[in-house]
Amino acid sequence: MAHFTKATSVKDWLNQRMAIEKVEKVMASEYWIPKNINFLWAMGMVLAITFALLLVSGIFLLMYYQPHVNTAFDSVNFTIMREVDYGWLWRHVHGVAASVVFLVIYIHMFTGIYYGSYKKGREMIWISGMLLFVTFSAEAFSGYMLPWGQMSYWAGMVITNIFSLGDLHLDGLVEWIRGDYVPGQAFLNRFFMLHALLLPLAIMGLIGLHFAALRIPHVNNQDGEEIDFDVEAKKYLSGDKAGSKVIRFANDFMSKDLMVVGIFLIFFFYLVFFHYGFALDPVNFDPADPLKTPAHIYPEWYFLWSYEILRPFSVNIGLVAFGFAQVIFMLLPWLDRSPNAVPASRRGAFSVWFWVLLADMITLTAMGKLPPEGIFSTIGLVAALLFIALWVVLPFITKNEKKA
Amino acid sequence: MHNISRRGFMGKAFGAVAGIGAVGSLVAMKKSWDPLPSVKAAGFTTLDMSIYKEGELITEKWRGKPIFVLKKTAEMIAKQTDKQKARDIVLGDAHFMVCIGLCTHLGCIPAYNPAEQGFLCACHGGMFDWSGEVTKVPPPRGFDIPPFKIDGNKMILGEVGPEYQKMKDSGVTL
Numbered sequence: 001m002a003h004f005t006k007a008t009s010v011k012d013w014l015n016q017r018m019a020i021e022k023v024e025k026v027m028a029s030e031y032w033i034p035k036n037i038n039f040l041w042a043m044g045m046v047l048a049i050t051f052a053l054l055l056v057s058g059i060f061l062l063m064y065y066q067p068h069v070n071t072a073f074d075s076v077n078f079t080i081m082r083e084v085d086y087g088w089l090w091r092h093v094h095g096v097a098a099s100v101v102f103l104v105i106y107i108h109m110f111t112g113i114y115y116g117s118y119k120k121g122r123e124m125i126w127i128s129g130m131l132l133f134v135t136f137s138a139e140a141f142s143g144y145m146l147p148w149g150q151m152s153y154w155a156g157m158v159i160t161n162i163f164s165l166g167d168l169h170l171d172g173l174v175e176w177i178r179g180d181y182v183p184g185q186a187f188l189n190r191f192f193m194l195h196a197l198l199l200p201l202a203i204m205g206l207i208g209l210h211f212a213a214l215r216i217p218h219v220n221n222q223d224g225e226e227i228d229f230d231v232e233a234k235k236y237l238s239g240d241k242a243g244s245k246v247i248r249f250a251n252d253f254m255s256k257d258l259m260v261v262g263i264f265l266i267f268f269f270y271l272v273f274f275h276y277g278f279a280l281d282p283v284n285f286d287p288a289d290p291l292k293t294p295a296h297i298y299p300e301w302y303f304l305w306s307y308e309i310l311r312p313f314s315v316n317i318g319l320v321a322f323g324f325a326q327v328i329f330m331l332l333p334w335l336d337r338s339p340n341a342v343p344a345s346r347r348g349a350f351s352v353w354f355w356v357l358l359a360d361m362i363t364l365t366a367m368g369k370l371p372p373e374g375i376f377s378t379i380g381l382v383a384a385l386l387f388i389a390l391w392v393v394l395p396f397i398t399k400n401e402k403k404a
Numbered sequence: 405m406h407n408i409s410r411r412g413f414m415g416k417a418f419g420a421v422a423g424i425g426a427v428g429s430l431v432a433m434k435k436s437w438d439p440l441p442s443v444k445a446a447g448f449t450t451l452d453m454s455i456y457k458e459g460e461l462i463t464e465k466w467r468g469k470p471i472f473v474l475k476k477t478a479e480m481i482a483k484q485t486d487k488q489k490a491r492d493i494v495l496g497d498a499h500f501m502v503c504i505g506l507c508t509h510l511g512c513i514p515a516y517n518p519a520e521q522g523f524l525c526a527c528h529g530g531m532f533d534w535s536g537e538v539t540k541v542p543p544p545r546g547f548d549i550p551p552f553k554i555d556g557n558k559m560i561l562g563e564v565g566p567e568y569q570k571m572k573d574s575g576v577t578l
Contacts, residue, residue, distance in 0.1 A: 175439055186443065290465075315509060373529070
């Protein structure tokens with residue numbers, strides 16, 4: 001049995017039982033972060049804070065929301081918005097955060113692509129990150145069903161229909177997912193469960209995995225330099241803080257991180273208080289009507305690029321292209337054949353590839369919002385084909401890349 | 405048996421128990437997501453076909469889905485092509501288009517334009533004619549026809565009658 005002595009302080013009492021000092025060292029004060037980074041390295045913390053905002057606002061919404069086809073719409077638009085004191089705050093925080101979290105996810109993702117932070121031992125960080133993107137997408141979609149407005153209903157109809165997989169006609173699978181022939185009570189109830197329990201649990205588990213995957217390779221730096229963290233940590237601890245290439249995670253790096261978080265939160269609450277409209281679609285303020293389709297059905301902005309890859313093709317080809325777009329990012333660490341883990345700007349053809357991909361995804365997003373007519377339809381088709389082509393050529397252009 | 409260690413045996417025995425339990429729970433989980441009996445039982449709708457006016461599109465409801473019912477005019481019946489005739493539903497001397505009013509692309513409800521005697525889906529621009537045949541992609545096929553049984557003047561949606569079976573066998577509907 002372990003030996004315990006009379007404690008000299010509360011800290012000592014806890015230390016004997018849970019080794020809190022050691023835990024603090026391992027997790028924070030002796031977890032090392034390179035100095036050579038910029039504000040883009042704070043996006044992870046921005047995401048963690050945004051997730052916390054979603055969780056807290058969600059808890060308050062949960063106390064008044066009613067997952068029933070007859071009462072869901074009113075429980076959101078009347079009870080929460082008009083009756084509950086500050087109910088509007090929780091709804092606007094939840095809606096705006098759900099939209100902004102995707103903006104930050106995309107910034108976080110493209111930062112990783114730009115600096116090659118998915119290579120040389122960082123593959124699991126990339127994969128767990130992409131799994132988080134997938135679960136966040138499912139979380140956003142299931143949450144979108146809950147106010148049971150026209151857009152909720154018809155987005156639910158269209159997206160679940162995708163699971164019939166075109167000419168495979170898996171209508172049984174679609175009915176199984178819905179628990180009904182069309183989205184109804186069973187559908188609303190199970191998506192409520194997914195949104196409020198199962199998917200948040202999965203997200204929290206994956207965040208744990210994402211952090212754990214970061215532990216051994218550490219975060220990348222602006223030059224993709226391979227740092228010997230043990231040597232640099234020793235240098236720091238022996239007093240040569242200026243000469244060491246690393247700083248402590250807490251409080252040194254955290255203080256910089258929270259500076260960026262502070263600026264983000266000012267921007268975020270500006271949106272919540274003065275510009276929340278972009279996150280609440282006007283069509284969704286009509287209650288769900290199974291016998292009337294809205295004139296235009298489009299997803300939220302963060303899904304538009306993949307929606308636009310589905311749209312310009314016939315059903316089966318569209319589904320294949322859509323499936324391709326969903327999984328291809330996951331394979332990036334293996335499709336990029338170059339061993340160079342340096343910023344894209346020093347990688348020749350890859351630099352062009354990066355900026356073309358970014359521009360193409362912005363184009364797809366813009367076209368996805370517009371009605372599929374005339375020139376927009378053509379631009380959308382070209383952009384969708386370009387997206388696929390970019391991923392096909394990636395292994396070839398990176399294979400011939402010179403050592404940086 | 406003698407060369408299997410006790411631990412090896414215990415591992416395999418536990419694996420077997422856990423495996424059976426896992427399969428059992430998956431079955432239960434799958435079944436719990438199935439449509440409820442009450443949902444399935446409500447899956448039948450009877451339409452009185454004698455009340456419809458010629459050339460007027462009426463939307464009925466079956467299993468929560470819109471059902472388009474159009475009693476065809478004499479002019480429509482006269483000009484029917486073979487393909488359109490295959491989708492024709494006849495009760496006595498009345499001819500009907502009866503179909504699920506959801507675009508076969510991704511399930512939006514197309515709108516009927518009486519002047520052009522056709523349907524346009526606002527979601528992705530698909531078009532259908534008055535017989536339910538597709539006239540413009542992306543929809544991959546004409547409107548689906550719900551399972552039906554003809555009983556005198558009445559049509560029971562959700563039950564499979566010989567006329568429907570024939571349409572299904574010949575590939576007119578899915």
